[in-house]
Amino acid sequence: MHPQRKKRLTLILFLVVGVGSAVGLLMYSLSQNINLFQTPTQIANGEVPIGRTIRAGGLVVDGSVVRAEEGLGVTFKVTDGVASVPIFYDGILPDLFREGQGIVALGQLDEAGVLQASEVLAKHDENYMPPEVQEALEKAHQAGKANLEAAAGY
Amino acid sequence: MWQWLKTLYHRLGSPKWFYDLTSRWIPWLIGFSVLGGVVGLVWGLAFAPADYQQGNSFRIIYIHVPAALISQSAYIMMAIAGAVFMIWRMKMAAWVARVIAPIGASFCLIALLTGAIWGQPTWGTWWVWDARLTSMLLLLFLFFGVMALQQAMETDEAGHKASAILALVGLVNIPIIKYSVEWWNTLHQPATLKLTEKPSMHPDMLYPLLIMIVTTYVFFALLVILRTRNEILWHERKRTWVKQLLEKRWNSAA
Numbered sequence: 001m002h003p004q005r006k007k008r009l010t011l012i013l014f015l016v017v018g019v020g021s022a023v024g025l026l027m028y029s030l031s032q033n034i035n036l037f038q039t040p041t042q043i044a045n046g047e048v049p050i051g052r053t054i055r056a057g058g059l060v061v062d063g064s065v066v067r068a069e070e071g072l073g074v075t076f077k078v079t080d081g082v083a084s085v086p087i088f089y090d091g092i093l094p095d096l097f098r099e100g101q102g103i104v105a106l107g108q109l110d111e112a113g114v115l116q117a118s119e120v121l122a123k124h125d126e127n128y129m130p131p132e133v134q135e136a137l138e139k140a141h142q143a144g145k146a147n148l149e150a151a152a153g154y
Numbered sequence: 155m156w157q158w159l160k161t162l163y164h165r166l167g168s169p170k171w172f173y174d175l176t177s178r179w180i181p182w183l184i185g186f187s188v189l190g191g192v193v194g195l196v197w198g199l200a201f202a203p204a205d206y207q208q209g210n211s212f213r214i215i216y217i218h219v220p221a222a223l224i225s226q227s228a229y230i231m232m233a234i235a236g237a238v239f240m241i242w243r244m245k246m247a248a249w250v251a252r253v254i255a256p257i258g259a260s261f262c263l264i265a266l267l268t269g270a271i272w273g274q275p276t277w278g279t280w281w282v283w284d285a286r287l288t289s290m291l292l293l294l295f296l297f298f299g300v301m302a303l304q305q306a307m308e309t310d311e312a313g314h315k316a317s318a319i320l321a322l323v324g325l326v327n328i329p330i331i332k333y334s335v336e337w338w339n340t341l342h343q344p345a346t347l348k349l350t351e352k353p354s355m356h357p358d359m360l361y362p363l364l365i366m367i368v369t370t371y372v373f374f375a376l377l378v379i380l381r382t383r384n385e386i387l388w389h390e391r392k393r394t395w396v397k398q399l400l401e402k403r404w405n406s407a408a
Contacts, residue, residue, distance in 0.1 A: 005241050005242060008240055008241045009241045012237050012240055012241065012322060015319070015322055015323065016322055016323075016325055016326075019323050019325075019326050020325075020326045023326045023330075024326075027330070027337075031337070031338065034285050034337075034338045035338045035339040036282065036283075036284040036285070036338070036339050036340050036341055037339050037341075038339075039339070057339060093278075094276075094277065094278030095275060095276075095278075096207060096208070096276060096277075096278075104341055119278075119279075120278065121277045121278045121279055121282065121341060122276065122277055122278055123277070123341055123343070124207070124208065124276055124277070124343050125343050125344075126343045126344045126345060126346040126354050127346075127354045127355070128205050128212060128215075128346060128354070128355040128356060128359050129205065129206055129355070129356040129359070130203030130204065130205070130206060130356055130358060130359070131203070131204065131205075131206040132203075133206070133356055134206035
């Protein structure tokens, strides 16, 4: 290779690698702030100050959804499998909100440890399947079959 | 192999060779884009089963995922072309980098808009500042920046150089987009299609998606080739071969 071209190639490689590692380190040091939401474990460990607006994310605990007698108020718990956090929300829930579904709630933690939410967003997972397949999976699950994927046919 | 690549590289540097070669490709690329687009869209929008949770709104995936993939591929291609120009001063590479920028920006914008339209019914919001959405927005601004820098300089040469450097610096954003959903908690779901594992999508829904992805790549190639040919004609307009070509066109049209 021509020496001048070699020099330019090295310069460009240095540029890309240099910028890459600088941004990588920056991202690493900022990683806690880049997270969209805090997990229930982080909240239970007291990593989240009371009264500050945060987002909490996790799966809605089965059987934890309690609707108020009047109005739209609803209380439920979200979990990450380790800890769980109670959430109170007064408003219209997204269509995909249901027990077992992942959600992200924006709000403040009060003294009682309840997250007073002002916005609840549904999180969708990366699985896509037709309803029939979902039913087949459900049936197989209830029959206690270990091999779920075989029942779904893929 | 190496020798063959070297010959190909030198030939690619010749605008006339590229123009003649792609003249034969264009009808095929158009045919494939139309056919693949019709088959993929009709299959995906009308015949693929609805999703068990999202119902019909999941069908936007047939536009959203191809557009998002291609905008990132376009960016990588633009940065590589920029690097080739910087190192070997190959003019063709600079022209290719220049024509890709608006095409990539368009696909990026389509991905962002379709994502917002899908996010409203599914998540309950049009937009959220999570790592995936923010890094995709940054990609759009990088495309805009490259386009602006190309025009902002006194000479074409300086514009090509400045925009190539910006494109190369912005390359760091590509792995960030890809891994944002794994490194951080985001509202956006992780990837459904993975290179190393089998996709977490039912085959009836997957095949039209794969058709749409391949078709959109072909369509992207078509757009890049067409715009590169225009760029070639403009820059080589005083050359004999372009004059002869135009004369021939003129005579056959008259």
